[in-house]
Amino acid sequence: MGNPMTDQAYTPEKQAPTDGRAGKKPDIIRVEGMHKWYGDFHVLKDLNLTVAQGERIVICGPSGSGKSTFIRCINRLEEHQQGKIIVDDVELTDDVRQIDSVRREVGMVFQQFNLFPHLTVLENCCLSPIWVRKTPRKEAEATAMEYLERVKIPDQANKYPSQLSGGQQQRVAIARALCMKPRIMLFDEPTSALDPEMIKEVLDVMIELAGSGMTMLCVTHEMGFAKTVADRVIFMAGGEIVEQAPPHEFFSNPKEPRTQKFLEQILQH
Amino acid sequence: MTEPTMKAPRKAVRPVKWMRENLFSGWFNTVLTLGVAYLLVTSVGPLLNWFFLDANFVGSDPSACTGAGACWVFINQRLNFFIYGFYPDELQWRVNVMFLLLAVAFVPQFIERFPGRKWLGIFGIFGLPVVGYFLIPGGSFGLEAVESSKWGGLMLTLVLAYIGIIASLPIGILLALGRRSEMPIIRGISVVFIEVWRAVPLITVLFMASVMLPLFLPEGVNIEKLARALIGITLWQSAYMAEVVRGGLQAIPRGQYEAASALGLGYWRRMGLVILPQALKMVIPGIVNTFIALFKDTTLVLIIGLLDVLGTVQSTVSDPTWQNVATEGYVFVAFCFWVFCFGISRYSQKLERKLDTGHKT
Numbered sequence: 035m036g037n038p039m040t041d042q043a044y045t046p047e048k049q050a051p052t053d054g055r056a057g058k059k060p061d062i063i064r065v066e067g068m069h070k071w072y073g074d075f076h077v078l079k080d081l082n083l084t085v086a087q088g089e090r091i092v093i094c095g096p097s098g099s100g101k102s103t104f105i106r107c108i109n110r111l112e113e114h115q116q117g118k119i120i121v122d123d124v125e126l127t128d129d130v131r132q133i134d135s136v137r138r139e140v141g142m143v144f145q146q147f148n149l150f151p152h153l154t155v156l157e158n159c160c161l162s163p164i165w166v167r168k169t170p171r172k173e174a175e176a177t178a179m180e181y182l183e184r185v186k187i188p189d190q191a192n193k194y195p196s197q198l199s200g201g202q203q204q205r206v207a208i209a210r211a212l213c214m215k216p217r218i219m220l221f222d223e224p225t226s227a228l229d230p231e232m233i234k235e236v237l238d239v240m241i242e243l244a245g246s247g248m249t250m251l252c253v254t255h256e257m258g259f260a261k262t263v264a265d266r267v268i269f270m271a272g273g274e275i276v277e278q279a280p281p282h283e284f285f286s287n288p289k290e291p292r293t294q295k296f297l298e299q300i301l302q303h
Numbered sequence: 304m305t306e307p308t309m310k311a312p313r314k315a316v317r318p319v320k321w322m323r324e325n326l327f328s329g330w331f332n333t334v335l336t337l338g339v340a341y342l343l344v345t346s347v348g349p350l351l352n353w354f355f356l357d358a359n360f361v362g363s364d365p366s367a368c369t370g371a372g373a374c375w376v377f378i379n380q381r382l383n384f385f386i387y388g389f390y391p392d393e394l395q396w397r398v399n400v401m402f403l404l405l406a407v408a409f410v411p412q413f414i415e416r417f418p419g420r421k422w423l424g425i426f427g428i429f430g431l432p433v434v435g436y437f438l439i440p441g442g443s444f445g446l447e448a449v450e451s452s453k454w455g456g457l458m459l460t461l462v463l464a465y466i467g468i469i470a471s472l473p474i475g476i477l478l479a480l481g482r483r484s485e486m487p488i489i490r491g492i493s494v495v496f497i498e499v500w501r502a503v504p505l506i507t508v509l510f511m512a513s514v515m516l517p518l519f520l521p522e523g524v525n526i527e528k529l530a531r532a533l534i535g536i537t538l539w540q541s542a543y544m545a546e547v548v549r550g551g552l553q554a555i556p557r558g559q560y561e562a563a564s565a566l567g568l569g570y571w572r573r574m575g576l577v578i579l580p581q582a583l584k585m586v587i588p589g590i591v592n593t594f595i596a597l598f599k600d601t602t603l604v605l606i607i608g609l610l611d612v613l614g615t616v617q618s619t620v621s622d623p624t625w626q627n628v629a630t631e632g633y634v635f636v637a638f639c640f641w642v643f644c645f646g647i648s649r650y651s652q653k654l655e656r657k658l659d660t661g662h663k664t
Contacts, residue, residue, distance in 0.1 A: 138567040148562035162566035
């Protein structure tokens with residue numbers, strides 16, 4: 035698998051994207067009629083979504099709307115019970131090898147960073163390339179340094195996560211995910227656990243990444259980020275996709291009453 | 304910044320002031336201090352007398368013990384038996400080689416800058432049992448065979464404890480992982496194994512191993528008593544170890560499992576590279592506690608007729624040629640155990656500090 039930014043060899047899908055964008059880029063994620071239950075609780079209800087390669091999607095919605103659960107289904111951290119999820123032409127089933135092959139192509143950044151505290155920043159970044167991609171150590175370290183430079187903390191490479199600030203840890207987490215050279219990046223509320231003065235440094239890295247053509251799905255409450263970066267904003271409530279639209283349309287002219295109410299609540303204060 | 308960096312105020316401690324504040328503040332503390340001081344003065348003197356001043360160190364038979372204190376001549380005279388049991392004198396160099404290797408592998412672990420320390424430790428864990436397997440029983444490479452029934456004393460204690468410790472940790476880790484497995488069969492087997500072994504006293508395990516196990520083995524298959532005891536001790540110990548390790552596994556936040564999964568690491572790499580290094584580090588005190596308990600529990604093999612260091616002393620103090628030497632014998636045994644257990648404990652504290660990389664995320 036090559037660099038996602040230069041990878042042109044992707045076979046185009048026959049089916050056009052459903053969001054009305056011109057079908058110039060192939061789909062990389064397809065979710066069809068997906069349902070999920072926690073016991074008897076119906077968390078996700080009949081979700082349908084197609085994401086084109088290079089598309090940047092922001093998912094927002096009130097807490098408990100299932101948005102985190104949804105993106106966690108895309109790399110099978112959560113299991114769905116009905117419907118289909120196809121990522122990079124691989125369908126997610128119980129087959130562990132398929133799951134692992136999807137996870138190699140999908141990077142994820144968590145709200146709580148989840149860096150490995152017993153490893154240095156550099157070791158955190160090299161772990162998976164070395165053990166999963168079988169990259170030689172030297173090469174993995176060089177790549178890791180490259181990405182650490184991109185997130186602007188190459189000088190912290192030999193420190194342990196506990197010695198870094200929250201913002202720095204989250205940038206390491208982004209670099210760690212990028213070291214696997216994924217085709218898709220998932221962000222699960224990446225700035226929610228940060229002190230206010232650190233949010234910007236993380237968002238800057240994400241904006242830079244968006245500019246590089248990475249396919250991104252972000253669950254976030256940063257509406258400014260959504261406006262600048264997103265190709266499409268998806269609003270979820272009660273386990274359903276209520277509305278999706280390009281950001282200018284989404285923010286200036288929301289159609290659904292639930293979306294209007296949500297936007298009123300988060301934009302007024 | 305307007306202010307130059309300020310230093311925290313130093314707290315001066317003067318002995319007289321310290322004593323007045325801590326030992327003689329109020330009548331109650333004063334009485335306690337004086338009482339404890341009296342006890343110390345009256346007990347330390349006699350103890351010193353017994354251990355050293357009135358004790359006899361040199362001689363070759365009971366008549367040398369003329370003083371009122373300890374008769375260390377006894378320990379001196381029977382030391383060979385306490386250390387090697389019935390291991391033939393002319394072959395004891397083999398045991399000595401093992402003692403030496405044990406020291407070479409582990410003493411450097413206490414010296415921070417010792418070159419090749421790590422490799423010596425790895426040799427100690429993986430190489431030493433192999434060398435011991437050939438050297439102590441003999442019977443190959445032209446070494447004369449020494450039946451395990453002749454082994455005894457400190458050497459037997461170390462063999463039991465060392466193999467018990469080294470074998471029970473990996474088995475315990477596997478059982479702990481098994482108990483948390485998503486596969487019902489593996490989880491079931493692990494739970495049953497742990498709960499059965501952990502609920503049985505070690506004495507019972509040893510009796511079963513020495514008396515009952517041979518009844519179940521097919522005709523002609525004969526496992527030595529020592530090997531049976533070792534298997535029993537190891538399995539029993541691994542059940543305990545499993546629960547200690549499981550405690551560590553449960554303390555690792557779910558995010559660590561998820562982050563490792565999201566990076567595409569498979570189950571064994573997830574466990575081996577991310578979860579276990581953190582979990583084991585967290586339960587070092589528990590693991591070491593279990594090791595120390597095992598080290599001392601090896602004395603129970605006495606009841607199936609194996610003479611460990613306590614067994615050798617026990618059988619000698621009832622020897623009519625030496626009278627009234629039981630105290631000396633047991634003090635010696637206590638000292639032997641203390642040296643090793645304290646060593647293990649100190650090493651674990653060092654390890655804990657060394658592996659500490661700060662708080663969890």
